[in-house]
Amino acid sequence: MQQKRRHHSVVCLCAPPDLPYLEQWETHLHPLEQAGHLTVWSERHLTAGALLAQQIDERLKQADLLVLMLSADFFASDNCMALMERAIQYHQAGSVRLIPLLLRPVAWQESSLASLSCIPSNGLPVTQWADPDAAFHACVREIRHLFDQPMASSLSDWHPVSAREWQNRIRMLKRLSHSYREMLAQSLRGAAWLELGLAEKPDAVLNAASLLWHSFNQVERMLPPETSILQVFDEAEQELLILGEPGTGKSTLLLDLAQQLIQRAETDAMYPLSIILPLSSWAIKRPPLHSWIAEQLSQIYHIPRRLSEQWVREEKILPLLDGLDEMNEAARPVCIAAINEYHREHLHVPLVICSRKAEYEAATLQQQLILQAAVIVQRLTREQIDAYLLHAGTLLIDLHSEFEKNTTLWELVTTPLMLNIFMLTYQGTSVRDLPSKEAELQRQVWIDYIKHMVERKGDANRYPLQPTLKWLSWLAWQMREHNQTIFYLEQLQPDWLPQRQERYYRWSIGPATGLVLGPLVGLCSGLALGPMAALTFGTIVGLCSGLAYGLGFVTGKLSAQIKPTEVLVWSWKIWYEHKELDYFLLYPWVWLRAWSAAWLRA
Template sequence: MKENVPMLIRQAREKLGLSQAALAARLEVSTNTVRNWENGRSTPAISIRPLLETVLEISLQEQQETTPALISTQPDAATRVPYEVTASTQQSLKEKNRMQMLNRVHLRWIRGVLENSLYLATLIRLGLRERPHAVANPWRLVVQESSQVPERHLPPGTSLTKVYDEYNEEILVLGEPGAGKTTLLLDLTKDLLQRAERNDAHPLPVVFNLSSWAKKSLPLQGWMIEELQTKYQIPKRLAQEWVVGHQILPLLDGLDEVVASSLSSCIEAINSYRQEHGMMAMVVCCRKADYFRQSMRLLLSTAVEVQPLTAEQIDAYLTQAGKDLTAVRVALQQDPILRDVASTPLMLSTIAATYHDQPISSMLALHSVAERRQMILENYIERVLEQRGSFKKEAKLQQTKSYLAWLAKHMLLHGQTEFYVERMQPDLLDDASAQRGYRTTIIRSIYALQCTIIGALFAWIFGGKPEPGNMRGVGDGLLGLLGSGPGNAILGWMAPGLGGGLEGGGMFGMILGLVFIVVTLLIDVSGSSQQVSWAALRAQLVKSLLIGLRNGIVSGGCIGSLCGLFFFAIRQDLSYAFSQALGFGAFTGNIIGLVSLLVVTLRVSPEREEASSLSVGLVTRLIDGIVIGGCGGLGFGLVSSLLVNVQQGAIYGGIVGIAFGLTFGFAGGTRLIRDVGTISPAEIVRWNWHHAFANWSGILIKGLVIGLMIFLMVMIVLGSAGSLLHDSVYAWKYGCVYGIIVGASATVASILTGILNSGWESNTLDERHLMRPNEGIRRSLYNSLFAAGCFGPIGGIASGGMVGFAFGLIAALPGWPVLALGFAIILGSVFALEFAMLRGGIAFLAHYLLRWYLWREKYLPWRYIRFLDYAASRILLRKIGGGYIFHHRMLLEYFAAYGGEVASRSSEEEPVIIKRA
């Protein structure tokens, strides 16, 4: 009797030397799931079995035959364990997934492309010629006669489906540009879709365009899995199951669209797949000239070449089209060169659409097929653009052609057949200098927006003008609204702060700035180190703290000295200047020290580590400081002007602007943000409670240790600085209170981010996904607001509770409830802002800034989607869901060659000649 499934899985895992956690990582499931399998509490779902069998090198099919209770080992298992489902439920899910995939292929390729083609090649029965020597024949060296198989024309009216059935479901389709290869392939796809609908055992026919293969040059199996994910929005696990389980029938179009230097490698990858999966059906389409330039041949049963239209077919088509084409019929009968041009369905239908009521004589003076083809396309484009349309008032003919030329060049340059507005990336900018300028601008814009909001929050909690005799700030702002009373009296013994201009409300602003920096950095990078143990963090504790203190003291001393000289020049008050120097030095030192601490503790990438140092150019830092300082000061000044008066708003706005400029700009703070070289919209999110808390202990430990280190650093810096102006007991107690506030906020930020990064998933089947142009960017904005709404209040409440603890139990202030509530509101706003920006908001901002850059360079109109829809209405583009494709490859190449330019994918690769004969 064979072993049962739990024992089989356990023994196979142990034989390979894998732990339960290692196996779970390979399968992308939790360790608890593997443990349940091996204990018999649940069994692997159908969707995970093919991958499980591949990893463990076993077969569960035999176990299913000998163990009927594979899905449920006990009678009531379906209602006891969430992972256990009935066989009928799994079968229903499997059928649902199949039907969804069949519908997606049909909507995308049959309804979206075949039924909306520029020409209807199906109305003309295209001739096919068998080309057996175009494919590799492994028997040619063994059986000499096989090399003598003659080429022959197939009977008129023979469909590609019939050839597919007769030749073992393996064919190569060759032809000239516009000959109808893709149309024939989609006709075959339509027939295969109907077969798959009727027969559950039939593999799923899926059209893949090979133009994207050269980007990564993956093995064909891995590339198809990735294409199913990115093009058809299929979850990775399901895509793996389908491809590995031979449930996908690949229909590969556009082999000629692979960059020339990679075409031979692509053929080799297809052949390797054929050798590993030799019994699988496959169809490949390629232009004849591109294919025969390669020395390697595809391992397929046979090849067919789409034949040029005959004179009888051309004449019949034009006769059916009506009297308006009489002049064209006569010209074709008399001119053999024009007849050669019209020998493909694409060019024949284009000639008919262009000259159906126009003279054709202007084209007859040209003597080559290529020149006439070029003129026909040019006249066709001008004619369809001259037709009246809603966009006519906004875009002239040449401008429209220029916009389409830019789009075509970049699609060809990046190996794209489909264009999605939300997939635009900074590499669309012409050169590295422009891309650097864009990156600098987007970072400044992000920080300018954030600092404007932070400055406004600072002014709100700083308050307005107090009653005579009371100290500055707090009273008439947020805390005043909550019942704190005027001035800093609510702070009790903490009201003097560090003295000078940094009393009460001023220190609130300093602490708010520290929290802002810490929360920003932690939310940005905490997810990069999920699996963290206490031992790993403990090993970094002392090192991180010492490095942070060293960098903080050096940088804080330099910035503080500059601030002291500046304020002394303004006020001629040495005591005031010293207190400001001390405050700004402590603030800046804390920021630089905290950044250094987090870089070491979280082992941030070398790029971020380099950026966190003060290696940014002086001019760049000055500009950063002016822009960010101006925005921060503006936010503070506007709110302060509303609370008090314009004079106070201007004075304190200027001081706050200087502080923001020095710390966030001049000190290199703008380089702390993650790399924005790639725009990554948060398009689809799904919450998974199981994944969110799968590693809760590691997330908690990391958050607590980071919070502890930040608490120590803030306490040491503020305590040391305060001892220079006050007694040491006051100073260290003061530093302890604010150290708890900043450290607690850091702990909350780290824990929330760890939970968020674990629980939010995007691998979902969603029929609406990218069904409208730029939907991904809009969804990114919605999801950023959702993240802010979820985690802002949670962060505010948690941080407010810790603030209440610090002010109530440590500082023993009677007004601690008001302070806790005020800080909960302010810190909740900071958390909401940062989660919104880093979970979709930055992508939204970066996308529209990129479009502004491209609009400024006149590469595209500002209302870009309206323009693309206009081009689709003029039958130059075709709209498929939320994306656009050129109606035919020849139109793409015509526009890419507009102006006589040649595009190249990179300096290291062969150039891609846009204009083809």
Template sequence: MTDSLNISLLGYPQLARNGRSLQLASTKATALLAYLSVSGMLHSRAQLAVLLWPESDNKHGRGALRYTLSIIKKELGDGFLISNRRQIGLDPTAVCTVDVVQLRQLLSPALGPEEALTAVQCEQVAQGVALYQADFLLGFTLRDCEQFNEWAFIQAETLRRDLATALKRLALTYQQQQNYDAALNYAHRWLNLDALHEPAHALLMQLYAQAGQWTAVHDQYQALNDLLEQELGVPPQPETTALYQELCQKRTVEIPATTPLRAYSPEQRSQWVLMEKMRRFWVNGLLSPLRSEESFIHLKLQTIHDAVVHPWADVLDTRHTPTPANIYHAFRNANRALLILGAPGAGKTVSLVELADYLLAMAAADKMQPIPVILNLSSWAGKQVDIEIWAVEEMVAKYQIPRRLGRTWLDQDRLLLLFDGLDEMRPDFRTECLAALNTFRQEHGLADMVVCCRQDAYETAVLTSNTRLQLNGAVLIRPLTTGQIRESVTPTLATTLFNNAVLLEMAQSPLTLNMLRLAYGDSHRDKNGSTQVTAVPITTNLLFNVYVQRMLQRQADRVKNHPPFTAVTNHLNWLAKQMQRHNQSIFLIEELQPSWLENVRTAQSRSGYWQWIYLLFTRSLLTALLGTPIGWSFIQLIRINPPGVEVHFLTVTAALFGVTAVPWNGLFSIFLLVLCTGLLVALVDGCFFTWRRRRNDEDHINRKSGWLQLICTTLTVVLAATFLFSRTDNLLLAFSLACMEAICFILAFGYLSYGQSWRTEIRARGALTWSWRYAVQLGLLGILLACFWSALAWLQDPQSPRWLLNILNTSFTFFLLGGLRGKRVESRDRPNEGIWIAGKNGVKAALLLSIPTSILVGVTIDTVSGLLTGILYGTLAAAMHGFNDVFKHLSIRLLLWIAHSVPIRYIRLLDYAADSVLLQKVGGGFIFRHRLLQEHFAEIIDK
């Protein structure tokens, strides 16, 4: 077997003979072998003696060389060196591999003429780049051999220069091929060789622009600017600045036209709508206004190695991850599973939205990329269900994504979840949420995701539960430097900050710095032109107070008819408290629930009398308004058609109150019947709602509790209606009418899916679409009901064909009624959008049901029956598909106005607060400018 020798000189020198590691006893022996292997030539003994023993004379130097050769031959044997009386070198016929020689051979295509590399050459050069893992003889020097050290330095610099050239050629070649991921990878490695190399920064900006990652263009230029200022005290070269400005001018937001959407599949349309919502809600709503400000600051990141549990920590070296230039680099370094930590106000949410902007651009360019979705974990605290179930419900509520589509996308890894708000829940919930997130990631094959949290809150949760997130990396958003602070404020304010240690420490937070700039900036100077800063010691609470006053005053100067300052602060105080109670970070007006009616101004008051008023109001008045035309139309139909039943309850009950005119007597009687039934249902629902509150189980839909409530409600309606009808009519008729009333009541108010607690009373809806599954299900129910009444009609007149027509008409009507579903994703994002959609759904459903059923019944039976059928099913469809939600929402708004919690024109007040830079619009919702500001408003009155 032929002996082989492997010499590795990239990094600290290593030797291996026949695969077995060797260690030479002398550093001079290692140096001699390195010199001979790199040169590949024979060298005179005198030259080598001078190189390695410069302080010795010729006799002693040659003697030391002979001794060193004996050490090498003892370890390697005689087959690798050529040695005679005059020269020494490596034997070219020996099986000897030198990584430096291999590297030069692999990189040789990139060192030739400046032209695009072929595919074979790219593969060869890429192998050379992968081989270069450390500099030549890194950490190896000879203290008494300056000439050898100089030779080693020249070799190292030459190899680094060749590597830089190869990386540049690879990046340019892949740029021409529009393979931007590969080009960015090699351009970043080129930049890592010299962080101050401006051509590498310029190439990265060009690649980001061509890839549509415009935020990365800005971040790359800011990183270069900060680095040059910190290291050299100079700005970027004019050519680099001109390139950056040119790229900024070319930036366009590519929004697909609306007309081609008709050619998309329903799933593609839904994906496009979701990306548009993400872009409008977060990028345009939150990030773009900040970027437009001159004071927008490029945040610096720091890699943290012990914050997460890397699944491959035992195999991979994860402690030498380079410092990321921006949040997208951190995301890539963490293999698309990242934890973002930072102090309050450090810019965690902004960084998360910046990352979403990157990922949206990638998803728009490549349909195989997952769509980023920002979700706030604060709402998980009350539900404490699987992350997958909770995420689907959040997408339904926040983005109007159909549940089935959301579940499908999650199962197929078509979504990249970006979680914010882990620190916005109670500590005990936070530890449970860490475990739930780890479980979710394991069940989805270590799915890509990002989590944001305050550093102190996360560290406390880890210490408490001994559980860390199972992600691939973590970064900490560093406090602002003094240079960043000085560049972001006016000279006058900078002088004030740097003369006050407390203010300077507060200004290290981007949020606090922005508030200081707005509260004590140039627009607030005294008569001498200096910035007004109170002599009272500045605290965070005082700063927030001054900020709120200045922002409201500034907006009041712009608007003539503005609300009083106290009214704005009181309403925002109420809103902040309610959002904290309901674990919400985004306030959507359509998500107002009866639980918001609870009196929170006094901590002891949990009687919820406003909520009971709401139940009595909606269950009685709403059922009376919608149930009266339904019940009256149905009774008229069975009176004028087979079985030809005369219901005496209508005339007898109305006569007791002196109402005898037709048809008002029937309408009045049905109104009283439904009103009384609704009052009883209010009591039943109130008991269930209170029971679920005491169980702390009112934040999610519980199927078992729902069925129990459904059974109790149905029995209440059936028994109450049977009792009232039986006072004047026979028991069978009374029971039949009561069953029909119960069925209509359950269908109209959706007890199977929502209305189970104070917090799940109203549910967000999407625009109407068609569902064959539900059409068949409700169509079968219609056939059963039609068979029941047709049997009665057939018993009275077997010769009449109307019982067959009744089956046809009723089954067709219920088929249409069930097929209409509020599931299609809407792309609009105005405030209270869900209620507007519900109202339009009700109108559309009423028209779609009433018109065809009226025509069908009118043609097959008679005109009067057709009109009555249209009223019956049109009203039922309107109630099922939105009118009940609209009425409930308006009831809550009315009661909140009576309780002085919100004004009548609530959206106007929220818009005013957003214009005052206290709130911020996010799509159709509102968020406080920062969670610290929300906490400040929640504590105003209590303090």
């Protein structure tokens, strides 16, 4: 049963030149006022004859939420700056929530508001949206979701175990907020936010209801059009599976959820950090999920390994796992089992999984996720596509005309991905006649898209089209073979090379390293027997053992995996772990292995 909403007091502050926008913003908040959810106050409601500063200060003390409408004029106003500093003090005291609303372009991240997340959540200023009404409407939705969250104790009142832990959390919140904002802006590429349809699919997951009531093979139930992913997440007791067909916007939806959960973590010091992780890399070694999460935190988000392990162990991480479908078919059921095992061990940690629908359903023949709810992202309707193209105006007028002539286009752009590709490729340009067959049409669109992106680089000699197509195809094939959905240069390994070049790499690197380090270790170990022994016995045995070390590298007995190293320190424990029983027979080689392992540990 839905709880009754309590009444909230909202205070909005803006610079004098932005008063017309303030009036428009209050108009969008008016339906919530009529419903009795909130009251809105701003300087537009100042009482004549009363002291301005006194009225504003009284309203700030009574407010539940402060909305600062940011612009260059806001930061140029001494009065606005004074009010902002006072609002930050109230926010830090835990008596009020503070939300920056990005009205016009301004470098607000350089201000004292940098630790907060702004609305709209895509980071695009309201005035730069194609439709400002849509921008304000999106902000209203985010305000409503914020009211649904419990008011946490203030961050300043919460004292972590140590000041360093507190600093690490604040630093990570800023990093995640910035990353998700940039990623979401890049995903949308200036396009308006599309409200994606969602449908419940109860039989996609296992839970108490499905087991007790045998509620299998239930039909999908469409959710109301205005239902947000955050609302679905909360109603699912923060255990959610997101399904959809390729390109329907699952990952963008997950990114939107991550950003909203970061905002929640900024106001609730006990709430875990929402971290998006690509699941595809799990299939390489198939470790326990908690170990894999710690490793990915370190590799992707550049967190020290000890800190990432601590956060996972202390349940300070909220995993948002994307790309279950990106690993090979045999690995998916095993991965689902690993996720279920992790979830049983960390029952109080929220969890979100994202996957393509067909691949997940195939895996459920062997394993099924144990979660509270699942939703399926729906394809775009023809009405949504038509409204989007019309809304874009003259930029896509030729493309819209082509849609009227070529009905196959409607079938191809039923996903936000393809609609975005069409917009980027053909906006502001004349569209030549496109093929009517779907396979030919799809191929032509991708070629035109790559050509357009290459031309944007401005150097046709550096990025010629045909070699670029070849390079991208090779890179896509390699990433698929190595279960990667995001390309990181530091994760390149020797097995990406063709077989012949990989053999050359092993023969050149392995023996060369062994023959250089072997004699050095041999000389050092031979010094215990005297200078002459060091020059003769140590050098000879060092060369032999170094060669043996190199051959072990060549034959694959020693790992050739490249691992980024955070810090170079000596560890006696690891040195002793790499000594073997034949120490006295091959001691220089054993010392070489122990020496390198002790120094080069990641």
